[in-house]
Amino acid sequence: MTESGSKILRRFKRHWQLKVWIEIILYALGASILAYFLSQNLIYCIGVFSVVCILVFIFFKPQNINLQIVIRYIDKQLVSAENSTGLLLMPQEHLSSIARLQRYKVENELNQNLKTIKPPDRLIRGAIVLGVLTFIGFVVHQFNLVDDLNPSRQIKVPEERIIFTPTDSSAIKTPPPILKSQLLTIEYPKYTRTASFQTSDMEVKALEGSKLTWQIKFDREIESVTMESMGNSYPMKFIKGKYTRTSTATSSGFYSFRFIDEYGVAYVSKLYAIEVQKDQKPVLEIKGLKQFTSFSFDANKNLAFNTLIKDDFGVANAYIIATVSKGSGESVKFREERLGFDTGVVIGGKKQNLFKNINLNLLKMEPGDELYFYVEALDQKHPKPNISRSETFFAVIKDTITDRFAVEGTMGVDLMPDYFRSQRQLIIDTEKLLKDKPKLLSQEFKFKSNELGFDQKVLRLKYAEFMGDESEFTHTPGESEETHDHEEDHDHDHEEEDPLAAYTHKHDSENEHNLVEEDGKKEDPLEEYLHNHDDPEESTLFTKSLKSMLRQALNEMWDAELHLRLYQPEKSLPYQYRALKLIQKIKNSARIYVHRIGFDPPPIKADKRLTGKINEVKGYQKREEVSVPVLHPNIRKTILRLETLIQREDSITDIDKVLFKQAGNELAEIAIENPGKYLETLQKLKQITEIKETPESILIDVQKGLYPVLPQAYPNPVKIEKVNSDINQLLLKELEIND
Structure with a gap:
């Protein structure tokens, strides 16, 4: 079905205008999204959208797209129209026969080829602009690049002025200097990507590590200006007509300003709080x-x-x-x-x-x-x-193929002592010593190697004691300690110490007693677990094969210790590995089984049983006086001193000012956690410290503000001794007789 030429042109015009409007909306939408990321304010975003729509509408003028513009565009795009598209808008009765034929031809061409002709548009460009603006807004918001452009985040600057009070009003001879300007600049650390801001409010709330800069300006130059904070005084520098001080926020506290004019009169301000916020962990x-x-x-x-x-x-x-x-x-x-x-x-x-x-x-x-x-x-x-x-x-x-020990009627007991598991640590320490050898001095390397040799020696002696051998650190049973010590001293006096005595196997001389049976043998630590019916050497826990393996392990430890003592740990490692392998084999095979496990109480002496004598039982009693430190001693003294001052029994002295200052330092430490609760009391306490003439009302307010600081006192019941008269004593005796 063919469509009339005029309808085709009007539909083409509407399509063209729609694309222009879409392009306008894309531009406005991109700008509004960027504004929202910057401001986080929906109203501000809607305002930007409206303004951009109006500006782009004025620039593109979609209402100016009329049928004449459409005709010229189609004539330019469609060659077969032969620049005759305008005939479609003329009445047929006003056209000649040739013009009617040409109109009919153009109308057919439009119906056939109109789909190939599209209105000019820049929608791709609009979409690119929308994407770019959205990406920029997201990056700016994510990394906080321009927080100062955000109206909702801008710091409101109050107009509160610093008020200075003279410490001695009687010494004022001329009008005090007038404060012209005050400014506090807070610069956050660079990693926060937060813009610095300025304010005239002297109450500081900043992130830890922020840079704080104070600037105050007077109408004339004065003698000196200082900032007092937590008992310290910091002079302010005079730079370009302003008194300036820069500090880094590290901890919370309080501060005030103090200046002395050209006539020597001192003025102080009230206290201001510094609240430092810490960077939170992720x-x-x-x-x-x-x-x-x-x-x-x-x-x-x-x-x-x-x-x-x-x-x-x-x-x-x-x-x-x-x-x-x-x-x-x-x-x-x-x-x-x-x-x-x-x-x-x-x-x-x-x-x-x-x-x-x-x-x-x-x-x-x-x-x-x-x-x-x-x-x-x-x-x-x-x-x-x-x-x-x-x-x-x-x-x-899960490991489903591991062999595990099961208890069935009997219980397995692993008799390997804990020190059988320390050879592995010696190997680890030796390997670490070899790894660190290039970094160590020769003396330090030899010292550590010798220490490892000593550890190997101690381990070997423990194993030997477990097998029933005598330790090098014990002497013959029955021999008194005094005799043993005397013999040692005698040997040291008359014999030279053999430097290789600790590294060699001695099968003769002083070690001969290990080769023959002696009357007094060292007690076997496993004797109470065994049934010794024959020779104790043969009736031990281990079979002959296990005993031989343990003896072989001890020999490997001898050689391992020798090389460690000779500062050759690399040669000691093979012996240590062989000793460990033998110990593991012994540990996995050396088990005994008992049918029951019970408690065997110690034997009771029959002559002591049921006698009721406890003379040898000694009790334990300990007495200790615990001194509790007094909390806030200066605040307690200040409360008592203020009571005297309120009664007008005395006046404030220099000693009182020192006491009040110390009490202020104690109160400041408490007020850091809750500045809103104690700030007023702290300000008035500083006022009576600095100003000579203090009204009674301020003294009363300070005393009331200091009472809640003290911990709550709990009642302490004590026994009170009363003195009774002779008449009362006689009365009590009569009452007892009558009863």
Whole structure:
């Protein structure tokens, strides 16, 4: 069905105007989104949208697109129209026969080719502008690049002036200097990306590490201006007609201004609070993961979870600390790895949702291995960032093929003592010494090697004692200590000490008593667990094969100790490994089994039983006087002194001012936590410290303000002694007789 030419032209015009309007909206929408990111104010955003719409409308003028413009555009785009599109708007009765034929031809051409002709538009350009403005707004908002452009975040500047009061009104000879201007500039640390701002309000609330700059200007130059803070006085520099001081906000406190005019009269201001806010640590929240997860060997061993990280000034880095545990007992090994998240960390982002999928197979974990991991996040605080870590999560691959000891009617007892597990530590320390050898001095290296040799010696002696051998540190039973000490002194006096005595096997001379049986043998620590029916040497816990392995392990320890003493730890390691291997074999095979486990009480002497004598039982009694420190001693003294001053029994002296100043320091430490509660009392206390003539009402207010600072007193019941007269004593006796 063909459409008339006039309708085609009008529809083409509406389509053209619609595209222009869409382009206008794209520009206005991009500008409004940028404004919203900057201001966080919806009304401001709507205003920007309206203004941009009006400006772009005036520039593009979509209402000027009429049919004549459409005709010229179609004639230019459609060559077959032969510049005759205008005939479609003329009445047919006013056209000649040739013109009617031409009109009919143009109308057919438009119906056939109109789909190939599109109105001119710049929608792609509008979409690009919208995307660019949106991206800029997002970046500016995310990184806080232009907070000073945000009207809702601008600091309101009050017009409160600093009021100075003379300390001695009687000394005023001329009008005091007039304060012309006051200004406080707060510059946040660079890592916060927060713009600095200025205010005339002297009450400071700033982030820790911010740079604070005070500037005050008088109508004339005066002698000196100082800032007093927490008992310290800081002079202000005179720069370009203003008194200036710069400081870094490190802790909360209070401060005031003090100046002396050219005639020597001192003026002080009221106290102002400095509230320092600390940079908060990142907040971590792990979602979609249980505290403990176990996998079978043939399962899909993946740990997938999300980590939500929030920080007030942006996250600098986040990662996962994973520790893989392999083996058990003394053969356990640990491997620590630092894993990144699958989704990258946006540096400076205040809120980030990170995803991680940990594949246990990629960590080379086997059945029985365990994984421990936690998430650490760092913010951008400089120079030392705040670090937060999540709780620790666990994952394990079940080991279904491990042989385990089972209790069936009897109970297995592992008789290997704890020190049988210390040879592994000696190996670790020796390997570490070899690794650190290039960094150590020769003397230090030899010292550590000799220390390891001593540790190996102690371990060997313990093993030898366990086997029933005599220790080098013991003497023959029955020999008195005095005799032993005397013989040692005698030997030291008359014999030279053999430097190789501790490193060699002596099978003769003084070690001959180890080769023959003696009457007094050292008590075997395992004797009470064994049935010794024959020779004790043959009736030990171990079989001959186990005894030979332990003896072989002791020989390996001899050689390991020798090389350590000779400063050759690399030659000692093979012997240590062989000794450890032998000990492990003994530990796995040396078990005994008992049928029951019970409590065996110590024997009771029959002659002492049921006698009821407790003469030898001694009690324990301890007396100690605990002195409780007095809290806020200067505040207590100030309250008492103010009571005297209120009664007008005395006047304020220089000693009182020192006391009031010390009490003010104590009160300032308390007021830091709650400045709104004690600030007024602190200001008045400073006033009576500085100003000579103080009205009685201020003294009363200060005393009332100091009372709540003191801790609450609890009643302390005590026994009160009363003196009774002789008549009262006689009356009490008569009452007792009558009863």
